[in-house]
Amino acid sequence: MRKKIVAGNWKMNLDYNEGLALFSEVVNMVKDEATGTQEVVVCSPFIHLHSLVQLAKGSAKVSVGAQNAHQAESGAYTGEISAKQVKSVGAAYVILGHSERRQYFGEDNALLAKKTDVVLANDLKPIFCIGETLQEREANVHFDIIKSQLLEGVGHLDAAAFSKLVIAYEPVWAIGTGVTASSDQAQEIHAFIRKEIAAKYDQSVADATTILYGGSCNPKNAAELFACADIDGGLIGGASLKSRDFTDIVKAFN
Numbered sequence: 049m050r051k052k053i054v055a056g057n058w059k060m061n062l063d064y065n066e067g068l069a070l071f072s073e074v075v076n077m078v079k080d081e082a083t084g085t086q087e088v089v090v091c092s093p094f095i096h097l098h099s100l101v102q103l104a105k106g107s108a109k110v111s112v113g114a115q116n117a118h119q120a121e122s123g124a125y126t127g128e129i130s131a132k133q134v135k136s137v138g139a140a141y142v143i144l145g146h147s148e149r150r151q152y153f154g155e156d157n158a159l160l161a162k163k164t165d166v167v168l169a170n171d172l173k174p175i176f177c178i179g180e181t182l183q184e185r186e187a188n189v190h191f192d193i194i195k196s197q198l199l200e201g202v203g204h205l206d207a208a209a210f211s212k213l214v215i216a217y218e219p220v221w222a223i224g225t226g227v228t229a230s231s232d233q234a235q236e237i238h239a240f241i242r243k244e245i246a247a248k249y250d251q252s253v254a255d256a257t258t259i260l261y262g263g264s265c266n267p268k269n270a271a272e273l274f275a276c277a278d279i280d281g282g283l284i285g286g287a288s289l290k291s292r293d294f295t296d297i298v299k300a301f302n
């Protein structure tokens with residue numbers, strides 16, 4: 049059966065020492081919690097990755113991820129980080145397709161397809177984000193948008209490669225706004241995504257795919273969201289910057 053995952057996305061927050069302190073607290077707190085969450089992933093800025101991997105050693109449940117990787121294996125791309133470099137410090141995951149990357153850095157589905165290939169080729173697991181803007185939802189094209197992000201971004205993969213992905217549904221209007229999708233809205237889209245995966249591959253691939261919800265998820269609303277049949281955990285932004293809040297979300301699968 050698919051894995052229940054709670055992933056934190058620190059975005060461009062926390063200096064080196066702040067990140068290590070927060071991560072140490074999370075590792076310690078998560079260790080003692082009885083929870084249905086099977087894996088806790090912290091996606092930090094690149095500067096923290098190596099140290100977090102060291103701190104996570106000995107924790108069966110906590111993994112580390114990056115928030116991006118370049119589409120090339122290596123080369124003259126000043127300021128960029130490759131998937132191979134991320135892999136070399138021991139990280140396990142890479143977030144791809146986050147709406148902030150799509151919006152501020154012009155990452156489109158074609159580019160994300162290339163990034164997905166490179167990340168997978170380096171034996172890293174993509175957390176592949178899809179989700180509509182408020183305008184798209186209001187124009188009632190959100191299903192089309194989500195379907196095209198899914199199929200154009202990762203639909204070229206064969207079933208074996210696709211099964212290494214985690215999908216994250218993040219409605220852009222809910223990210224960092226304090227406006228969470230209702231559990232009904234989120235479940236509707238998660239079920240739709242799973243149906244599209246089944247149509248593209250087959251039902252067993254769809255049933256095995258972890259689909260996370262992201263967007264103003266917090267300790268108060270996590271349990272209701274995670275109780276939905278097709279929601280397999282969360283991708284947590286703001287609340288992942290506080291160890292107690294993040295751990296309470298991890299506990300929400302109880």
Ligand SMILES: O=C[C@H](O)COP(=O)(O)O
Binds near residue numbers: 146286
């Ligand atoms: O990657 C995380 C999402 O962008 C959600 O962020 P948020 O929890 O601050 O709304």
